[in-house]
Amino acid sequence: MNFTKFHILILLVTTTLLSQVKNIGLPDIQNYKRSDYKGGTQNWDIDQDKNGNLYFANNNGLFQFDGSSWRKYNIPNSIAVRCVKIDDSGKIFVGGYTEFGYFKPTSKGRLSYFSLSKTINKSSLKLMDFIWKIHIHNDEVIFQSFERTYIFKNKKVKVLEAPKRFQFSFQVKNHIYIQDISLGILEYRNGKLFQLKNSTILNNTEIWGMFSLPKNKLLVATLNKGLFIYENDKMIPWNTEANVFIKKNSSLGGITIKDKFIVLNSVLDGIIVFDLNGKIIQHFNRTKGLQNNTVLTSFVDSKNNLWLGLDNGITFINENSPFTYFRFSYNISTVYATAIHKENLYVATNQGVFYHSWNNSIKEDTFKLVEGTTGQAWNIQVIDDQLFCAHNTGALLISEGKTIKILDNVGYWQFKKIPNHPNYLIGSNYNGFSIFEKTSTGWLFKNKIEGFSRSSGLFELHDKNLWAKKDNLVYRMTLSEDLNKFESIETYENLSKTTKGIANIQQLDNKIYFQTNNRFFKYSYEQNLFFEDKKMSALFAKIPKINSLTQDRNGNIWYIFGESLAVLMKTNQGGYKNIVAPFSKLTGNIVSNNLSINTTGPNDTFIGLTDGLAHYNPNLLNNYEAKPKAYIRGFSFPGDTIILGNGQKALDNYKIPYSSNHVKFTFSSPSYENLENLEFSYQLEGFDNQWSNWSAIAIKEYTNLKEGDYTMKLKARTNYGKQSEKSTLNFSIFPPWYRHFLAYLFYILLIAASIIYIRKRIKTKIRKNKYYEIIEQRRLYLEKESKIRQEQYELEKEIEKLKNDKLQIKILAKDKELVNNSLQVVKKNKILNGIIYKLKDINVESFDESTKFQFTKLNRSITKEVNADKSWKDLEKHIKNVHFDFLKRLKEKYPTISPRELDLSTYLLMNMSTKEIAEIMNISGGGVELARYRLRKKLELNKKENLIGFLMSI
Known part of the structure; x- marks a missing residue:
């Protein structure tokens, strides 16, 4: 019998481990929600x-989710994407x-789209509707619409027409099945369709x-006719719990979990998870946490977790978890204690x-209230196969x-059996402690223990000694033999002179410990002092400061630090293994002032x-x-x-110009079980000296990085404490042009050239200085x-x-003299001309020939003298030569000045009188004055300006 029970237990554990469905x-x-991924x-x-990224075919496109961020991708000619399938090469096929x-x-x-439908001659096809399903079958990719299927193979697309009209297609292991509204279920093999016998009975659904x-x-799931089994060419209804659900709520397909369970989607009431016998294991709907029932x-x-594409939104169900919960949908609130009694x-x-009924499983119905317990219940305990409740009312x-039965009407905290008194219980209540006795008619209230009337929910028993903690004091009280009073009461405030305060009292392995700051003490009754248990203190030495702890029936020690829970799990070797990370998701939800841990079996612990x-x-x-990735x-x-x-393909190194030295990294880890507790640590080698602290922030920016080679290193840590392998990315930032290698080479050459130039300049300057000294002396x-x-x-x-x-x-004197001489000649010529005129008046006819000859000869001689005299011309030439620069x-x-005016100007410059000028120019004195006036006007002189002075200034 024991052997059979043992094997049944092993079978149950193994089945649970393999199934992953609790x-x-x-x-x-x-x-x-739609607002999260910003889609339809x-x-x-x-x-x-392969990298863990999830893809969702949505009414607004294809959406990618990596655990940290969402990305949207569109396809041409269609806003909506109806199906998605990824092959081993990483190609993401969509329809x-x-x-x-x-x-x-x-x-x-960046995901780039390549259309296959463009390779089809659409003019030869009457209609090309929605692509509803994609299957990767052997070396083919099958795209199925209602009118036909398109088979992509060897970079070519072939068309397979529907016999009448397709509905939907399914891939079951290595088989492809398609429903035709006329021929029923067809199997696709080697490019052809083969009818399954007796499958046309489902043509009406x-x-x-x-x-x-x-x-x-x-197993065939229909929209509104329920579930059917196809076996030996027969289609028969599958009369199970799952079938009843589907008939009521209509099926929208589903998926298999590790060939052990089947998930069926419904139109009206979420999903069910059932085993291969049709027994419903789980049911999720809007009441249980889904945001939509369709x-x-x-x-x-x-990782065997479940994702649901809803009529409005997306849901993730963490099936691969050691935790499940009973929350508002089960009609319970804050839990202070649990107990299993008589299969409840x-x-x-x-x-x-x-x-709630308990037979190692709890289905979807809610918990029921125990009659007469409305109000605050502090504890529930099974003692001698009786269920005791410490309630606010008694x-x-x-x-x-x-x-x-109501044993007492005072509010109680908890109950404990009294050592060496098997028929007695002691209970802590709001007014101290009371005794209950087990009689032939059952448990009865016996008496209140006199001598202590303070409310203390935390107490432990050792022989006749009751240890209780209240506020900052610990009380050691000795019970009398009749259990009616405390014979002595002693108080303790500190554990020793150096260890101040007493934080807690707890019983571990049937020994009472007093703890503060993770140091554990026992009490010596012989010496009346506390002494430290070094072994127990060492167990908690590397653990954060604990608030409270309890030990379950398997010897595991559960403790609270801060607002978090952890456990020291007992090993087969007698030691303990500290497990912290899995309970991080419970942080902040633990009832820290009343820790409730109830281990009822190897696979069952209630928190x-x-x-x-x-x-x-x-x-x-x-x-x-x-490990996560x-x-x-x-x-x-x-x-x-x-x-x-x-x-x-990842590049070995990314090259970045210096102008783009502001870089930004985003991180992800496809660990979807508890994204809020997923943490990252990073180090930019070449900039950071050490790894960053763990943080849930999945983004990091660096600004104004210097030129050089960098390596970004990243690690992820799940809420279970598992760390990923290191992920790296190498990149280099080019220096600015003025700090480039060639620039430095140029600088070196420039400095060398400058030194050479300066040396030459100095030498040249020295030589020049010497030269200039000689030159200066010279x-x-x-x-x-x-x-x-x-x-x-x-x-x-x-x-x-x-x-x-x-x-x-x-x-000037010569000029004057010449002028005077010239004037004398003019006068002479004038006299001679007068003589000539007078000689013309003489009547030569009266002269004799000799006299007439002599007269004529004289007249000719005088005329010749006058005509031959060149004194005036010589005078004019001389004047012009002497005053050439002045005339020029x-x-x-004054370019408009006339020759006569030039002559007049010369005469005036020579300081000739008006009379002399008149004689030289052979004009009257009035003519000279008129000529002077015209000259002044041409020279633009006013009346006050002296003409001769002006001419001398030129």
């Missing part, structure tokens, strides 16, 4: 790539309205799912005591969902929470040994963005010589000037 409580549920309402299909093809990453990680069952059976698609990711699970809450006995009850299966922690998801800098982790010598010469020259010039002045005076300057300054 039938106790609900796992964590994370909802993603309906999500039709889901798939995951939409009149469009299908695949996305493939570029060298910079739509098939939305097909699944493999043992013994080559097929589930269009479901997907099991690489009881929970003590702030609203009362609730219970000490209660409960059985089969009812309060069967009281502020918002319900958690069920913990420690055996499922084995699933978290795998850390990705440097995005690398951006001004001018470019590189997306990593999309399957592209200059001074020459200057002196020049000065002497200049003085000699000036002397000579002065002498020359004196000579010129003297000569000028002589010339005057003509240049």
Whole structure:
């Protein structure tokens, strides 16, 4: 019998470990709203790539989620994407309205779309509708629409027409099945369709799912006719719990979990998870945490967690977790204690005591209130197969969902059996302590213990000694033999002279310990002092300061530090293994002032929470040994963005210009179980001296980086404490042009050239200085010589000037003399002309020939003398030669001046009188005055200006 029970237990544990689907409580549920991924309402299909990134076929496009950020990708000719499938090479095949093809990453990680539908001659096809399903079958990719399927193979697309009209297609292991509204279910093999016998009976409904069952059976899920088994060419209804649910709520397909369980989506009531016998294990709907009751698609990711594409939003269900929960949907609130009694699970809450049937599984129905327990229940305990409740209203006995007896009407905290008194209990209440006695008629209130009337919920018993803690004091009270009073009471404030305060009292391995600051003490009754248990203190030496602790029935020590829970799990070797990380998701939800841990079996531990009850299966922690993956998801800098982790070939080193030395990194880790507690640590080698502190922030920016080579290193840590391998990215920042290698080479050459130039300049300057000294000496010598010469020259010039002045005076005198002589000649010629005129009046006819000859000869002689006299012309020529420079300057300054006016100007310059000018120019004195007036006017002189002075100044 024991052997059989042992094997049944092993089988149950193994099945639980393999299945990853717990039938106790609900796992964590994370909802993603449209505002989170900024997409459309309906999500039709889901798939995951090798790097853990998830892809959702949404009404507004294809959405990618890496755990940290969402990215949207569109396809041409279609806003909506109906299906998505990823092959081993990383190609992301998608289908939409009149469009299908695949996305493939570029060298910079951006997903680029390649259309396959463009290769089809659409003019020869009457209609190309939505692509609803994609299957990767052997070396083919099958795109299925209602009218036909398109088969992509060897870079070519072939068309397979529907016999009548397709509905949907399904891939069951290595088989492809398609429903035709005329021929029923068809199997696709080698490019052809083969009809399944007797499958046309489902022609009047739509098939939305097909699944493999043992013994080559097929499970067929219809929209509104329920579930059917296809076996031995027969289609028969599958009369199970799952079938009843689907008939009521309509099926929208589903998925298999590790060939052990099947998930079915419904139109009206969320999803169910059932085993291969059709027994419902889990049911999720809006009441249980989904944001929508219509589930269009479901997907099991690489860690066996469940993703749901809803009619409005996306939901993640953490099936791969050791924790499940009973929260508001089970009608319970803050839990202070739990107990299992007579196949019922009881929970003590702030609203009362609730219970639920317990047979190692709890389905979807809610907990019920135990009659007569409404109000604050502090504790629930099984003692001698009786269920005691420490309630705000008193000490209660409960059985089969009812309060069967009220033992005392004072509020109680807890109960303990008294050592060496098997028929007695002691209970701590609001007024001290009381004794209960077990009689032939059951448990009865016996008496209040006199001598102590303070309320203390924390106490322990050792023989006749009762240890209680109240405020900052610990009381040691000795019970009398009749249990009616405390014979002695002693108080303790400190554990020793050096160890101040007493934080807690607890019983571990049937020994009472007194603890403060993680140091554990026992009490010596012989010596009446506390002494430290070094072994126990060493166990907690590296643990943060604890608030309280308790030990479960398996010897595991649970403790609270801050607002977090952890456990020292007892090993087979007698030691302890500290487990902290898995409980991080409970941080802040533990009832820290009333720790409730109830281990009822090897796979069942109940933990009281502020918002319900958690069920913990420690055996499922084995699933978290795998390390997470850390990705440097995005690398951006001004001018470019590189997306990593999309399957592209990584470059050895990214080159960045100095003008773009502001870089930004985004991180991700496809560990979706508890994203709020996912943490990253990073180090930019070349800038950071050490790794950063762990943080949930998935982004890091660096500004104004210097030129050089850098390596960004990243690690991720899950809430289970597992760290990823190091992920790295290398990049280099070029220096600015003025700090480039060539610039430095130029600077070196320039400095060398400058030194050479300066040396040459110095040498040249020295030579020049010497040269200039010689030159300066020579200059001074020459200057002196020049000065002497200049003085000699000036002397000579002065002498020359004196000579010129003297000569000028002589010339002027000569000119005057010449003029006078000329005037005399003019006068002479005038007289001679007068004589000639007079001779003409003489009558020569009266003369004799000799006299007439002599007269004529005389007349000719006088006329010849007058005509031959060139004195005037010589005078005019002389005047012009003497005053040539003056006449030239005057003509240049006044170009309109006439020759006669030039002559007049010369005469005036020679200081001739009006009479002399009149005689020379052969005009009257009035004519000279008129000529002077006209000359003044042409020279633009006013009346006050002296004409002769002006002419002399020219």
